[in-house]
Amino acid sequence: MTLTPKTTDEDKRRDSKRDDAHLDGFGPLPVALETELRKLEQAFTVDTAKLKEISLHFENELRKGLSRVSRCLLPSPPSSPHSDESDSEDYFGFQTEEGNLPMNPTWVLGWPSGRETGEYLTLDLGGTKLRICWVTLSDRNNEPIVDQEIYQIPEHYKAGEAEQLWSFLANSIADFVQDRELEPDEGTVLPLGFTFSYPAVQEYIDHGVLHTWTKGWDIKGVEGHDVAGQLRQAIRRKGLPIDIVALMNDTTGAMIASAYHDPETIIGAITGPGCNACYMENCGSISKLDGHSLPANLPMAINCEYGAFDNEHLVLPRTEYDVAIDEESPRPGEQAFEKMSAGMYCSEIFRQIVLDLWTRKLVFKGQSATKLKVPYVLDIDFMFDLEEDFSHKLSKTRMLLRSVLQLDANDAELLFCRHIVEIINTRSTRLSTCGVSAICRKKDIKSGHVAADAVMASRPRLKARWAQALGEVLDWPQDREHDPIIMTVARDGSGVGAAVISAMTLQRIADGDLTGVKQK
Ligand code: GLC
Numbered sequence: 001m002t003l004t005p006k007t008t009d010e011d012k013r014r015d016s017k018r019d020d021a022h023l024d025g026f027g028p029l030p031v032a033l034e035t036e037l038r039k040l041e042q043a044f045t046v047d048t049a050k051l052k053e054i055s056l057h058f059e060n061e062l063r064k065g066l067s068r069v070s071r072c073l074l075p076s077p078p079s080s081p082h083s084d085e086s087d088s089e090d091y092f093g094f095q096t097e098e099g100n101l102p103m104n105p106t107w108v109l110g111w112p113s114g115r116e117t118g119e120y121l122t123l124d125l126g127g128t129k130l131r132i133c134w135v136t137l138s139d140r141n142n143e144p145i146v147d148q149e150i151y152q153i154p155e156h157y158k159a160g161e162a163e164q165l166w167s168f169l170a171n172s173i174a175d176f177v178q179d180r181e182l183e184p185d186e187g188t189v190l191p192l193g194f195t196f197s198y199p200a201v202q203e204y205i206d207h208g209v210l211h212t213w214t215k216g217w218d219i220k221g222v223e224g225h226d227v228a229g230q231l232r233q234a235i236r237r238k239g240l241p242i243d244i245v246a247l248m249n250d251t252t253g254a255m256i257a258s259a260y261h262d263p264e265t266i267i268g269a270i271t272g273p274g275c276n277a278c279y280m281e282n283c284g285s286i287s288k289l290d291g292h293s294l295p296a297n298l299p300m301a302i303n304c305e306y307g308a309f310d311n312e313h314l315v316l317p318r319t320e321y322d323v324a325i326d327e328e329s330p331r332p333g334e335q336a337f338e339k340m341s342a343g344m345y346c347s348e349i350f351r352q353i354v355l356d357l358w359t360r361k362l363v364f365k366g367q368s369a370t371k372l373k374v375p376y377v378l379d380i381d382f383m384f385d386l387e388e389d390f391s392h393k394l395s396k397t398r399m400l401l402r403s404v405l406q407l408d409a410n411d412a413e414l415l416f417c418r419h420i421v422e423i424i425n426t427r428s429t430r431l432s433t434c435g436v437s438a439i440c441r442k443k444d445i446k447s448g449h450v451a452a453d454a455v456m457a458s459r460p461r462l463k464a465r466w467a468q469a470l471g472e473v474l475d476w477p478q479d480r481e482h483d484p485i486i487m488t489v490a491r492d493g494s495g496v497g498a499a500v501i502s503a504m505t506l507q508r509i510a511d512g513d514l515t516g517v518k519q520k
Contacts, residue, residue, distance in 0.1 A: 061101045061438075062306075110298070111280065111299070112500050121242060123169065132149050161220050193248065198210055210227050232244055249276070251276045251277050254490035254491070266449060267450045269451065270452070272455030276305055283296060337431070346428050347383050363413050388459065440485060
């Protein structure tokens with residue numbers, strides 16, 4: 001290592017985490033690469049003061065999102081192949097005074113008791129795969145039984161038509177139900193919990209109008225329509241004895257699944273494919289729901305959809321690579337925070353940097369960049385695999401660069417790649433604490449568990465970095481014995497979480513409380 005030690009908090013933090021014995025044996029970087037590395041380090045560093053500034057702005061945005069006032073019908077709904085039926089009236093939008101955070105009410109009213117039981121179908125649509133489960137809940141003290149099947153969603157469907165998507169889902173459900181020989185009791189239907197990990201505005205728990213596709217999806221005929229309604233129609237067309245009891249976001253599922261077993265859960269957070277969080281708010285603080293006359297102390301989970309934070313670019317320190325990623329995405333100007341912090345975009349930032357340096361003949365000189373030129377060729381794990389490569393002289397990294405990008409790295413290129421991975425991951429982790437700290441401050445939460453997806457929560461280096469940054473923003477004492485807020489690995493949100501939310505909803509209906517239920 002030839003990087004000159006600096007004296008900032010940022011460096012102390014990084015140095016304290018360094019366990020770089022496996023990097024011994026590498027010589028110094030060539031001057032040109034060293035200079036590039038320095039520039040990148042500077043551009044990607046988010047110091048404590050900046051973190052605090054972002055977090056403060058975040059807190060204001062959370063409040064604005066809850067107090068958004070007017071809901072309006074938009075003039076002309078985009079055409080949908082299903083607009084003939086029940087979702088035709090569902091195209092609406094919000095007129096915002098200011099701010100970007102949707103802060104979507106979920107109609108998940110309160111925490112699970114831990115006594116939820118029963119059998120539920122669950123469906124998870126949110127990334128590259130479709131997951132269908134049959135979940136059996138006993139109670140908090142027993143491990144739920146999850147029988148699952150994964151279905152690969154053809155890549156081109158993500159830019160296809162609504163009809164194709166919903167038919168694929170309904171056909172997959174039909175296969176699953178037939179394969180497992182699942183049948184409802186006489187006169188009933190199988191209850192389905194649907195995890196839809198995109199920003200859906202929910203007027204009811206079994207309804208949700210897609211506001212905008214995120215994470216690179218771009219299927220026509222869904223935005224502005226009730227996704228539960230569209231799936232319900234596709235299920236009916238197949239003649240399946242199934243009904244959607246609850247629609248939820250992956251963050252809500254993660255929070256409730258975790259709280260089912262761990263009552264100290266305060267937040268559900270996702271950082272892998274996208275970046276978002278869910279927490280429990282009091283209805284009295286959700287003034288955009290004032291018209292519903294809900295009790296002020298009634299708790300309701302809020303899906304923040306905070307990937308959309310700072311779409312106006314007021315506080316986030318964007319680099320040229322962030323700008324390029326945004327401009328090349330299907331929805332430029334949207335999901336500013338997500339595009340700088342979610343795992344899927346971190347890999348893309350890495351690719352853009354290496355490609356930039358290749359173009360300037362600073363790395364991989366004379367080698368073909370055919371693979372390197374393919375957008376999103378690197379999956380989320382790539383970045384973590386590189387950062388967690390403790391093999392002698394980064395032999396695993398060398399192998400991955402060869403197999404995934406068809407690039408043969410020399411020592412300097414290996415070391416350089418390793419450093420930029422660290423720089424990108426560090427920024428992402430530090431930024432992700434801004435949303436969590438803002439929620440904690442807004443709710444005056446001093447301790448508890450943040451249930452996060454395994455992408456971050458199961459990686460010790462990232463987790464330590466996250467705790468360090470959260471402590472910086474929230475001014476935790478340096479000499480603390482324990483971190484008051486810790487990250488836990490979220491339980492299975494789209495399986496167990498969806499089942500628990502379905503159970504809670506059915507129980508509410510059975511108790512005669514139809515608050516936030518459409519298909520009564
Ligand atoms: C995107 C989606 C959001 C989801 C997150 C994580 O931000 O808009 O709904 O929770 O990704 O999957």
